[in-house]
Amino acid sequence: MARRRRKQRLPQDPVQVTIKSVSHDGKGVCHIDDTTVFIDGALEGEELTFLYTNKRKNVAEGKVHEIIKPSPLRVEPECPHFSICGGCSLQHLAEDQQILLKQGVLLENLKRIGKAEPESVLEPLRGPHWGYRRKARLGVRFVVKKDKMLVGFREKHSNFLAELETCKVLHPDVGLHLRDLSDLILSLSIYNQIPQIEVAYGDEQGAFIIRHLDAFNEADLQKISAYAEKMSLHIYLQPKGPDSITRLYPVEGAEEFKPLSYTLPEHDIVNEFRPTDFTQVNMDINRKMINLALELLAPGPDAKVLDLFCGLGNFTLPLARKVAHVTGVEGSSELVIRAKENALRNGIENADFYAADLFKDFSGMKWAQQKYDCILLDPARSGAKEIVEYLPKFAAHTVVYVSCNPSTLARDSEIMVHENGYKLVKAGVMDMFPHTAHVESIALFVK
Numbered sequence: 001m002a003r004r005r006r007k008q009r010l011p012q013d014p015v016q017v018t019i020k021s022v023s024h025d026g027k028g029v030c031h032i033d034d035t036t037v038f039i040d041g042a043l044e045g046e047e048l049t050f051l052y053t054n055k056r057k058n059v060a061e062g063k064v065h066e067i068i069k070p071s072p073l074r075v076e077p078e079c080p081h082f083s084i085c086g087g088c089s090l091q092h093l094a095e096d097q098q099i100l101l102k103q104g105v106l107l108e109n110l111k112r113i114g115k116a117e118p119e120s121v122l123e124p125l126r127g128p129h130w131g132y133r134r135k136a137r138l139g140v141r142f143v144v145k146k147d148k149m150l151v152g153f154r155e156k157h158s159n160f161l162a163e164l165e166t167c168k169v170l171h172p173d174v175g176l177h178l179r180d181l182s183d184l185i186l187s188l189s190i191y192n193q194i195p196q197i198e199v200a201y202g203d204e205q206g207a208f209i210i211r212h213l214d215a216f217n218e219a220d221l222q223k224i225s226a227y228a229e230k231m232s233l234h235i236y237l238q239p240k241g242p243d244s245i246t247r248l249y250p251v252e253g254a255e256e257f258k259p260l261s262y263t264l265p266e267h268d269i270v271n272e273f274r275p276t277d278f279t280q281v282n283m284d285i286n287r288k289m290i291n292l293a294l295e296l297l298a299p300g301p302d303a304k305v306l307d308l309f310c311g312l313g314n315f316t317l318p319l320a321r322k323v324a325h326v327t328g329v330e331g332s333s334e335l336v337i338r339a340k341e342n343a344l345r346n347g348i349e350n351a352d353f354y355a356a357d358l359f360k361d362f363s364g365m366k367w368a369q370q371k372y373d374c375i376l377l378d379p380a381r382s383g384a385k386e387i388v389e390y391l392p393k394f395a396a397h398t399v400v401y402v403s404c405n406p407s408t409l410a411r412d413s414e415i416m417v418h419e420n421g422y423k424l425v426k427a428g429v430m431d432m433f434p435h436t437a438h439v440e441s442i443a444l445f446v447k
Contacts, residue, residue: 014049014065024105024406025437026089027061035060040156041083041092043071053157061157073097078130078168085162087153088169088435095434099124102429102439109406110427114413118443122428125292127284129434133169134201135281140185140194149186151178151197169435171201173231184227190214200275202260203283207234207275209245225249234260236275245276264290267318271342277335278311282432289402289430289442290318296400296426296444297374299323306372306394308358308387309379313339313351315402319376320351327367328353359386374398383408388415399445404432406439416445423447 019028019042028042039050039062047069050062067074077083077091090098103124111117139161142149152164167175174181185191190212198209210224216237228235228249234257235249250257261272262283267290273279280286293315299305303323307316310328312335319326320343330336333355343351356362358379363369368390375396377384381404391399399422403409416422422445432440 010052010055012051014051015062016047016049016068019044019046019048022101024108024439026093026101032060034058037062039064040089043074043093046071046074063156079166081162081164081167084155085153085164085167086156086158087162087167089156089437091435095129098434099126099429099431102431102437105439106406106409106427106429106441109410110413110424113407113410114417114424116410116413116417116424118424118427120426122292122426122442124428125285125288125430127282127288127431127434129431130168131170131172131175132282132284132434133175134171134199134283135279136170136174136199138197138199140196142186142192149182149191151182151185170199171206173201173206174199177231180227184223187223188220189217190220198275200260200273200279202273203262205234205258205260206232207236207260209236209238209275211238213239215239221248234275242276262286264318266291267321269317269321269342269346271312271314271317272345273312273338277338278332280314280432285430285432285440286314289432289440290315292430292442293376293400293402294318294322296442297376297398299374299398303373304371306367306375306396308375308377308384310339310353311335311378313342313353315376315378316351316353317343317346317348320348324350326351327370327372329356329358329362329367331355331357331359358384363390368393371395374400376400376402378402379408381405381408383412385412385415388412388420391416392420397447401443401445403441403443404438406441409441409443413443413445421447 017030019030021029022044023029023038027038027040030037035058037060041064048067049065051065052062054061073094074092075094082091138151140151141161150161150163152162155162164178185194193214194212196211200207224235236245236247238245259272261270263270305319305323305326307328310316310330316326316328328339336353336355339353354367356365372394417424425444425446427443430440
């Protein structure tokens with residue numbers, strides 16, 4: 001019988017240190033004997049005391065106890081819940097410095113992992129720092145000891161939900177009304193059987209998907225519908241898996257139903273989407289990102305372009321306004337349907353869309369046997385290693401890679417530069433998630 005590992009007792013007294021650097025996820029770094037300590041809430045150059053929150057053989061974690069000598073870059077967090085909520089980790093760092101930190105993470109990854117440095121660094125793309133987040137998954141839990149219904153994000157370093165009254169980064173229609181939402185849920189007969197709510201906002205309309213583990217009664221449904229009407233929301237219910245999602249309000253066929261959508265005014269495009277579809281959380285940055293990607297690709301009017309991981313046509317349709325033909329490929333057949341619908345709705349006839357698993361052998365597909373002038377990649381966090389290895393067969397002279405993970409971008413950049421014969425011409429960051437350590441980036445490769 002295996003012995004139960006005894007939980008290590010952590011030192012209880014504050015420890016004084018000087019922070020030497022900041023890690024990729026925004027934690028202060030110092031060294032005590034042979035142990036590297038990552039301290040949440042600490043900035044480079046600060047003298048402070050901290051308390052251990054975790055300690056292993058050569059690595060430990062901690063949280064700030066008292067700032068003795070603050071960094072000149074330290075600011076007072078605007079969110080009253082910053083000290084407990086794990087949703088944001090960089091509010092204590094001046095906004096101008098947050099984006100420079102992310103730029104440093106990108107460049108360090110490219111150099112260390114990718115063994116490549118861009119010939120020039122792009123000016124960071126920046127947008128609103130508050131109320132920007134249009135998509136989120138909110139936890140829901142009734143806490144008996146507090147006699148409170150909590151809705152929001154987890155506490156730092158914990159699976160417990162933080163006690164939030166507001167959230168300044170969420171879309172204001174939900175972020176400023178967390179208490180109203182909590183009161184609604186607490187009034188329902190199955191308030192303790194609702195684990196999460198997914199939030200999605202378009203330019204003019206918002207939607208909630210309520211996950212519930214038991215059935216609502218008729219009174220519950222009336223309360224939810226009344227709240228939806230008051231807040232101008234679409235409400236969907238999800239009793240089981242994603243296939244079980246159905247709309248509660250407005251009722252099917254209602255005249256007042258307006259699909260979720262976002263506009264790309266500079267390209268005369270309106271993209272409709274469903275609340276379960278992937279869309280960028282920060283629409284201001286998304287619009288700037290599209291413009292930057294098209295500028296870097298610089299396709300001529302006769303160009304033939306391939307857009308991989310195209311989603312519902314976020315990049316594909318603006319590209320179609322500028323080139324002879326664009327092919328979009330996406331793993332989700334549902335998103336391919338949405339892309340085709342959006343192309344038809346916007347009067348775009350020079351775009352084709354295909355559903356394909358881009359992590360498996362796709363070489364036999366018609367689109368994969370053609371040549372392209374330009375390629376755009378926008379993969380998930382795992383990157384696009386399989387696609388990048390196949391890229392030479394497309395013979396494209398220009399590739400733009402949009403990334404939400406600098407380490408996988410760096411890994412794929414090594415292949416692009418050292419195996420595929422491309423130059424890393426430009427790279428830069430985009431502030432898609434202000435006040436968090438998330439790094440969104442873009443890179444230009446030229447043959």
